[in-house]
Amino acid sequence: LVAEHKDINDENQTVHVDELYQAAMVLYKIGNGNKDIKLNGAYFNVTTKRTKRDGTLIEKDLGAYVTGGILVERDAVFKATVYSDEALTTSIRSVESSYDSNLKKQAVTLLTLPDGEYWVKVEGEEETKKYEVSKGTIVLFDQPEDTEVTFTELVAPAGYYIDRKPFIVNVGHDHELERVENYRSNSMIIITNRIPETGCEE
Incomplete structure (x- = not known):
């Protein structure tokens, strides 16, 4: 971008270039807090929010994603x-x-x-x-710095409870970091084995 100024002291003739650092936002869905257990089949709705340098608020609904x-x-x-x-x-x-x-x-x-x-x-x-x-993963490419990303779980992986609390993360200013990784855990549904009562007494 080339800008020609007639009067370099005139602020109205100054061109501001909004060069934004971008990174891939990565969400891993794991089971019971164990990072080795990555879960496919978790559905999320994803929204983003960012305030530009001129104060304009940009909100986007990126739609639904599924892990894996x-x-x-x-x-x-x-x-x-x-x-x-x-x-x-x-x-x-x-x-x-x-x-x-x-x-x-x-x-x-x-x-x-x-x-x-x-x-x-x-x-x-x-x-x-x-x-x-990739197993248990959602990747959002090219998210600009200062973007707030909200993951809202819609459907839990099979055998796990849904996590109803929205998960909010931010893209920071680390210009050498290409991927921002986050982990979100679900609790396993445990079904207790019960011995049926027969109603018989010895």
Whole structure:
């Protein structure tokens, strides 16, 4: 960006460039506080909030994500293609949405893909979306500094209680850090074995 000033003392002619440090926000869903137990199948709604230097508040609803997989949601029925490369030359799966009663929307959930990076294009839409698939993980790419990210759990992993308290994290100012990692734990549902009462007395 090149700015030409007629009067360098005139503040009105000064151009401020809002260069923002960006990092990937990574959430790991773990079981019972154990970082070695990473859980797939936890659904989250994700929102972000950031105040620009001019005081403008920017709020975004990023939609729903699932740990360990890909989740795509829309209000109407849709078809989508999953690619293994950003150029969209290698298609690995074509899918059609169905109604998801938890999200109350049309959705596609893929939890069986090998670990790696994927790009998803919805039929009839111009933009593609990048996903990183890894066990028990959600990755949000290119989150600007000073962004507050809120994860609200919608569905717990199978066999675990839902964590109803929203999880709020922030992207700081560490310009050498490319990934900000956070852990969120769920408690396991324990079903006690009970011996049925027969009503017989000895």
